[in-house]
C-alpha cells in the first residue's frame with residue numbers, strides 16, 4: 001500500500017470541498033472495497049477523507065410517503081429496517097443476498113453503489129485493463145469472460161456492476177442525493193447515475209470530482225410482490241452470474257431489472273410491458289442487442305429461466321394471498 005494522508009470530515013460540504021481541493025483524494029466509508037483496492041495498488045489515493053462521522057446514518061420517512069436512506073446506513077441495518085422489510089422487500093432481499101454478514105455490517109449505502117467491478121483482469125495489475133489504465137486494452141475480450149456483461153458493454157470494456165442492492169434500487173426508482181464542493185446539492189435518478197463504458201470505462205457514474213453522496217431516496221412503496229433471485233456459482237459469498245429484482249402486481253404487470261449481465265443494473269421499460277406475455281418475451285426485450293462471448297452466452301438462457309422462475313413464484317405467492 002502506498003503512503004497517503006488522512007482526515008476526518010466534519011460536515012458533508014467540508015468533505016466535498018476537501019475532495020476537490022486535494023488531488024487524488026477519495027472518500028472512505030466502510031472501506032470494504034476501497035481498502036482491498038489500495039492493498040493491491042489498483043486505487044492509489046494520495047489522501048483519504050473519512051466520512052464515517054457525518055450525520056448520514058438515518059433511515060427516515062419523506063413527506064410524500066417515501067423513504068430517505070442516509071449514505072452511511074450500513075447494509076445490515078438497511079436490510080433489517082422494519083419499513084424496508086415491509087414496503088420495499090426487494091431491497092431487503094437483495095442486500096441479504098450480498099457479501100457476508102461481517103461485510104454487510106461495515107458496508108454502507110453509498111459505498112455499495114460505488115463499489116468497483118469484479119472483473120478478474122481489473123484486479124490483476126499485470127493484465128491490460130481499460131478501466132484501470134485507460135487506453136491499455138481489455139484482457140477480458142478474448143480472455144476469461146464467464147462472469148462478465150452480455151449487454152451494455154463496449155469494445156473497450158465488458159465488466160459488470162457487482163452490486164445486488166443497486167439492482168433493487170433501480171427497480172424501486174430510487175434517486176441519489178449529493179452535495180458538491182461549492183455546497184450545491186442535486187438529486188440524480190438511479191436510471192441516470194451509472195454510465196455505460198463506451199470509450200471511457202474508467203468513468204463509471206455522472207458524479208463530478210469531489211461530489212459526495214449524502215443519501216438515497218425511495219419513492220412511495222410500489223405495492224405488489226417483491227422478489228430478488230440471485231444465481232451464482234456458490235450458494236453464498238459470491239457475486240451474481242444473473243440476478244432478477246422484481247415487483248409484480250396482482251394483474252401480472254410490474255417492474256423488473258437484471259443484475260450480473262451489464263455494466264449497470266439493467267432495466268428496459270418495453271420489457272416490463274411484456275410481463276403478462278411471460279419470461280421469454282421479457283428476456284427478449286431486456287437482452288435485445290446482447291453481445292455475449294462464447295464464455296458467457298449461457299447467461300442469455302439463465303436470465304430467461306430466472307425471470308420465469310421469479311414470475312412463477314410471484315404468481316404462487318399471490319394465489320396464496322388470494
Ligand SMILES: Cc1cc2nc3c(=O)[nH]c(=O)nc-3n(C[C@H](O)[C@H](O)[C@H](O)COP(=O)(O)OP(=O)(O)OC[C@H]3O[C@@H](n4cnc5c(N)ncnc54)[C@H](O)[C@@H]3O)c2cc1C
Nearest residue numbers: 029030031032033034098099107108111112114163164213
Ligand atoms: C469478499 C466480498 C464479497 C462481496 N460480495 C458482494 C455481493 O455478493 N454483492 C454485493 O452487492 N456486494 C458484495 N461485496 C461488496 C460490498 O458490498 C462492498 O464492498 C461494499 O458495499 C462497499 O461499501 P463500503 O462502505 O465498504 O465502501 P468503501 O470501500 O468505503 O468505498 C467504496 C467506494 O465508494 C466511495 N464512497 C464511499 N462513500 C461515499 C460517499 N458518501 N460519497 C461518494 N463516494 C463514496 C469510496 O470513495 C470508494 O470509491 C463483497 C465484498 C467483498 C470484499
Ligand code: SF4
Nearest residue numbers: 119129130138157158
Ligand atoms: S472488461 Fe473492463 S474491467 Fe475487465 S479487463 Fe476489460 S476493461 Fe478491464
